[in-house]
Amino acid sequence: MTATEEADIVSHSDAAGGEPFYLPVAEEVEIFESAWKAKLSVMLKGPTGCGKTRLVEHMAYRFGVPLFTVSCHEDITTADLVGRYILTGGETVWVDGPLTHAVRQGGICYLDEIVEARQDSIVAIHPLADHRRELTLERQGGIRLPAADGFGLVVSYNPGYQSVLKDLKVSTRQRMVAIELGFPPAEIERNILLHESGVDGSLADRLISFGQAIRRLQDSDLKEVASTRTLIAAGRLMAHGLSPRQAAIAAIAGPLTDDRALRDGLITMIDSYLSGV
Ligand code: ADP
Numbered sequence: 001m002t003a004t005e006e007a008d009i010v011s012h013s014d015a016a017g018g019e020p021f022y023l024p025v026a027e028e029v030e031i032f033e034s035a036w037k038a039k040l041s042v043m044l045k046g047p048t049g050c051g052k053t054r055l056v057e058h059m060a061y062r063f064g065v066p067l068f069t070v071s072c073h074e075d076i077t078t079a080d081l082v083g084r085y086i087l088t089g090g091e092t093v094w095v096d097g098p099l100t101h102a103v104r105q106g107g108i109c110y111l112d113e114i115v116e117a118r119q120d121s122i123v124a125i126h127p128l129a130d131h132r133r134e135l136t137l138e139r140q141g142g143i144r145l146p147a148a149d150g151f152g153l154v155v156s157y158n159p160g161y162q163s164v165l166k167d168l169k170v171s172t173r174q175r176m177v178a179i180e181l182g183f184p185p186a187e188i189e190r191n192i193l194l195h196e197s198g199v200d201g202s203l204a205d206r207l208i209s210f211g212q213a214i215r216r217l218q219d220s221d222l223k224e225v226a227s228t229r230t231l232i233a234a235g236r237l238m239a240h241g242l243s244p245r246q247a248a249i250a251a252i253a254g255p256l257t258d259d260r261a262l263r264d265g266l267i268t269m270i271d272s273y274l275s276g277v
Pocket of ligand 1: 021053228232
């Protein structure tokens with residue numbers, strides 16, 4: 001794997017940009033903080049775009065520790081997480097993976113969409129996720145690395161999305177504290193929209209009503225409903241000059257479906273919720 005490919009799977013943040021904005025929805029901040037202090041791993045469950053990643057960024061900032069984020073996919077290997085020897089300038093050197101960085105530095109390692117990774121590549125997290133809190137570097141002769149204070153393992157997944165085959169193993173699940181996140185209630189989502197998109201209050205209200213109407217649809221054949229992320233994207237387009245109709249089609253109806261009939265249905269809703277603004 002080249003350095004560029006590696007950059008695709010991990011992003012490292014020391015929050016140089018200041019405190020990531022996060023509005024608590026229920027007790028997630030409290031539970032997250034207690035889990036981290038108690039040295040327990042965290043499993044964040046919730047639909048895509050509901051704030052899981054933002055919560056982790058916010059918490060890492062609060063704790064004052066670096067965050068190593070890995071977007072999981074099926075080609076991720078244990079070496080991608082733990083590290084590997086690479087040949088550079090005729091010399092073979094060991095390069096830590098994001099998990100090992102977090103273990104050594106006492107940071108948070110966030111495995112986003114963990115169910116996308118193959119089970120055999122994530123077994124390395126087991127001894128880290130339980131009371132042992134140590135990482136075994138198999139490729140370095142089995143060195144056992146105790147996690148530094150401040151280390152935290154966080155994984156996320158969307159329970160409504162993956163196939164049964166991709167379900168998280170019981171042995172992995174039982175090493176974690178679960179925090180369930182849903183979409184924020186209207187008053188909170190409104191404030192998020194105001195902060196993140198730059199729309200005014202009346203547009204925010206309309207977007208929220210539209211988003212909630214989509215979320216109320218039953219048996220609609222939509223695989224996903226409108227997330228906070230899609231509402232923010234629509235708001236941003238509006239703040240940059242698109243009409244509410246154009247923005248909502250581009251940022252909400254388009255991403256949610258490829259099906260003509262479903263798309264037309266969503267556009268009818270857009271016309272009713274966002275017309276005349
Ligand atoms: P997920 O990781 O669940 O897919 P994200 O954390 O990327 O979703 O959330 C998508 C966007 O929604 C974020 O970039 C942020 O702008 C916004 N967001 C969602 N929930 C919150 C929240 N509770 N407070 C602040 N922003 C939020």
